[in-house]
Amino acid sequence: MTHLNLNISGYEGPLDVLLDLSKKQKVDIKKISILELADQYLEFVEGNLENLKLSADYLVMASLLAFLKSKLLLPEEKEEVEEIQEDLTQRIIHYNAIKKLSKKIFELYQEGKDFHHCNVKNEFVISNAIVPKITLQDLILKYSEIFKKKNSIKLLADDDNLYKLEDGLKWLNQILKLEDKNWLSLFNFLPDGIINLKMRKSAIISLLLASLDSVNQGKILINQKDHFKNIMVRVK
Amino acid sequence: MNENEAKCFIESLIFSAQDPLTKDSMKKMLKEYGEFNLDKILNELKSDYENRGIELVELEKRFFFRTSKTLHNYLFVETKKARNLSNAAMETLAIISYHQPVTRAEIEKIRGKPVFRGTLDTLLELKWIKPSGRRETPGRPVTWITDFEFLKHFGLKSIKDLPKVDELESVIL
Amino acid sequence: MNENEAKCFIESLIFSAQDPLTKDSMKKMLKEYGEFNLDKILNELKSDYENRGIELVELEKRFFFRTSKTLHNYLFVETKKARNLSNAAMETLAIISYHQPVTRAEIEKIRGKPVFRGTLDTLLELKWIKPSGRRETPGRPVTWITDFEFLKHFGLKSIKDLPKVDELESVIL
Numbered sequence: 001m002t003h004l005n006l007n008i009s010g011y012e013g014p015l016d017v018l019l020d021l022s023k024k025q026k027v028d029i030k031k032i033s034i035l036e037l038a039d040q041y042l043e044f045v046e047g048n049l050e051n052l053k054l055s056a057d058y059l060v061m062a063s064l065l066a067f068l069k070s071k072l073l074l075p076e077e078k079e080e081v082e083e084i085q086e087d088l089t090q091r092i093i094h095y096n097a098i099k100k101l102s103k104k105i106f107e108l109y110q111e112g113k114d115f116h117h118c119n120v121k122n123e124f125v126i127s128n129a130i131v132p133k134i135t136l137q138d139l140i141l142k143y144s145e146i147f148k149k150k151n152s153i154k155l156l157a158d159d160d161n162l163y164k165l166e167d168g169l170k171w172l173n174q175i176l177k178l179e180d181k182n183w184l185s186l187f188n189f190l191p192d193g194i195i196n197l198k199m200r201k202s203a204i205i206s207l208l209l210a211s212l213d214s215v216n217q218g219k220i221l222i223n224q225k226d227h228f229k230n231i232m233v234r235v236k
Numbered sequence: 237m238n239e240n241e242a243k244c245f246i247e248s249l250i251f252s253a254q255d256p257l258t259k260d261s262m263k264k265m266l267k268e269y270g271e272f273n274l275d276k277i278l279n280e281l282k283s284d285y286e287n288r289g290i291e292l293v294e295l296e297k298r299f300f301f302r303t304s305k306t307l308h309n310y311l312f313v314e315t316k317k318a319r320n321l322s323n324a325a326m327e328t329l330a331i332i333s334y335h336q337p338v339t340r341a342e343i344e345k346i347r348g349k350p351v352f353r354g355t356l357d358t359l360l361e362l363k364w365i366k367p368s369g370r371r372e373t374p375g376r377p378v379t380w381i382t383d384f385e386f387l388k389h390f391g392l393k394s395i396k397d398l399p400k401v402d403e404l405e406s407v408i409l
Numbered sequence: 410m411n412e413n414e415a416k417c418f419i420e421s422l423i424f425s426a427q428d429p430l431t432k433d434s435m436k437k438m439l440k441e442y443g444e445f446n447l448d449k450i451l452n453e454l455k456s457d458y459e460n461r462g463i464e465l466v467e468l469e470k471r472f473f474f475r476t477s478k479t480l481h482n483y484l485f486v487e488t489k490k491a492r493n494l495s496n497a498a499m500e501t502l503a504i505i506s507y508h509q510p511v512t513r514a515e516i517e518k519i520r521g522k523p524v525f526r527g528t529l530d531t532l533l534e535l536k537w538i539k540p541s542g543r544r545e546t547p548g549r550p551v552t553w554i555t556d557f558e559f560l561k562h563f564g565l566k567s568i569k570d571l572p573k574v575d576e577l578e579s580v581i582l
Contacts, residue, residue, distance in 0.1 A: 091519075091521070094519060095519060097574050098500060098503050098504055098507070098519060098520075099503075100574050101503045101507060101571075101572060102496075102499040102503035104572040104574070105503055105506065105571065106494075107572075108563045108565070109478055109481050109563070109564050110564075111562045111563075112562075114484065114485055114564075115475050115476045115477070115478050115480075115481055115484065115564060116248070116476045116484065117474075118251040118252060118301075118424060118463055119254065120290055120303060120425050133320060133427075134320075134321050135536065136391065136539055136540065137536055137556075139326070139330050140330075140398070140399060140533060141534060142327060142329075142330040143330035143333070143334055144530070146327055146330060146346065146347065243462070244460075244461055244462035244479075244480060245480060245483050246462070247461060247463065248463055248477060248480050249462075249484070251462065251463050252484065287417070288417055288420060289416070289417035289418065289420025289421030289424065290420065290421055290424050303421040303424060303425050304417060306417070307417060307421055393542060397540070397542050397543055
């Protein structure tokens with residue numbers, strides 16, 4: 001995976017190290033040029049747009065820093081900027097503390113690993129409980145199970161003649177055969193003559209899913225100017 | 237490891253083993269930590285647990301702890317097993333708690349399966365559910381709601397304290 | 410039943426119970442056989458098992474035996490059970506343990522990322538967390554706290570025994 005290396009006045013090196021240093025207060029994040037940091041951050045994010053697995057940590061930081069940058073660009077009260085910087089610093093410190101603690105919890109002795117429950121053979125059944133062994137957790141999980149099942153039943157329409165993702169992929173693959181790098185409307189690839197409304201809906205859904213899948217696989221690019229505008233695709 | 241530690245080690249091994257342990261397997265494990273007299277340790281443990289609530293038993297060269305036979309009279313009294321709630325009863329209970337008041341037909345519709353009278357009886361017996369009036373639809377079916385014991389058992393202040401499903405659902409599905 | 414028998418009775422009850430027993434339930438069972446001082450019995454049992462392979466643990470007024478922690482070097486088991494929880498689940502657990510009661514939105518704010526349903530389900534299934542009422546803010550969101558099994562699994566006496574880091578103390582504690 002690509003890493004973000006910063007090269008700005010006041011700091012040079014990877015971002016996570018910066019967080020670490022600022023956490024230990026070896027570097028004062030307030031003195032780091034947030035503008036430069038944000039610029040390099042955005043550059044990094046832009047340069048890695050296809051990489052959907054880009055570290056979520058980086059993305060969260062990028063948006064926070066972009067927000068901070070926009071605040072800095074506006075003629076704001078100096079105090080407010082400092083407040084935001086302070087808030088950001090605190091949140092980084094806090095989140096890093098949580099990450100550290102989550103590791104520390106699992107470094108504790110654990111049942112089944114470092115110590116064990118005592119198993120004693122029991123000649124007799126001893127229990128004063130005639131109440132079923134069911135907990136609140138069981139109940140909630142059971143309900144969400146039913147809920148999930150119910151939803152999936154609803155989604156499995158009674159009609160099994162509906163189009164599938166595979167159909168959508170088949171239609172969309174025509175674009176790969178065209179030796180054309182122009183933007184084309186996605187729905188041009190819908191087969192003609194589907195009159196049945198339900199069938200048409202399923203065709204649209206399978207084509208849309210197919211397009212997203214192809215984008216994910218890096219085969220095509222997808223673009224939509226605005227809400228409800230035409231969805232355009234092109235071979236990558 | 238000193239002698240006392242070795243004894244503690246063997247004691248905890250027998251206690252935590254899923255199945256009765258053989259002498260051989262204990263010997264092997266003990267050897268890792270030095271030379272000890274396993275027979276002596278086992279005999280000591282046996283006498284440590286004489287006249288106690290549990291006893292160390294040797295059966296077909298395997299060792300395990302079990303509740304003391306001398307307590308037979310006291311322990312035999314309690315014979316009712318903590319029963320497990322059937323899947324049907326759990327589902328029914330979950331549906332009633334989230335959809336109350338709800339009729340049997342409605343529960344069946346949500347489950348996609350029939351709900352037998354016995355299932356409702358089980359929950360009634362526990363006082364986890366109770367009937368609550370009738371739905372003013374053809375047939376005037378009885379509706380069901382959760383009862384006081386339900387809240388008590390699950391430590392809820394009110395039925396409103398159950399998490400809602402959308403609260404549990406993720407932001408991005 | 411004499412005093413020694415009462416002690417043996419309680420000892421075997423704790424050993425053979427499926428789940429940690431509460432004082433109340435022990436008291437109820439003991440009462441069938443006469444008047445005994447349960448606290449005294451429990452204290453005696455606790456000291457009987459000092460410096461042995463197993464120890465009697467009291468956690469949230471419930472009692473159970475487990476192998477002594479001092480033996481962890483010898484009893485260490487590399488189990489598959491020592492689950493590989495996802496980072497998300499580990500972080501969520503940490504946030505719940507240090508900030509409880511805490512809502513899902515608050516967890517998301519601290520992590521800066523959404524908390525998925527599966528993550529909470531995993532922790533619910535382990536019985537490490539449970540819902541605990543609602544926050545009296547708009548929407549009345551459910552709050553989450555750690556459950557008994559969490560303390561039991563990590564051998565903690567109380568939530569106050571959780572590891573600490575300086576950073577967190579200055580920020581929130």
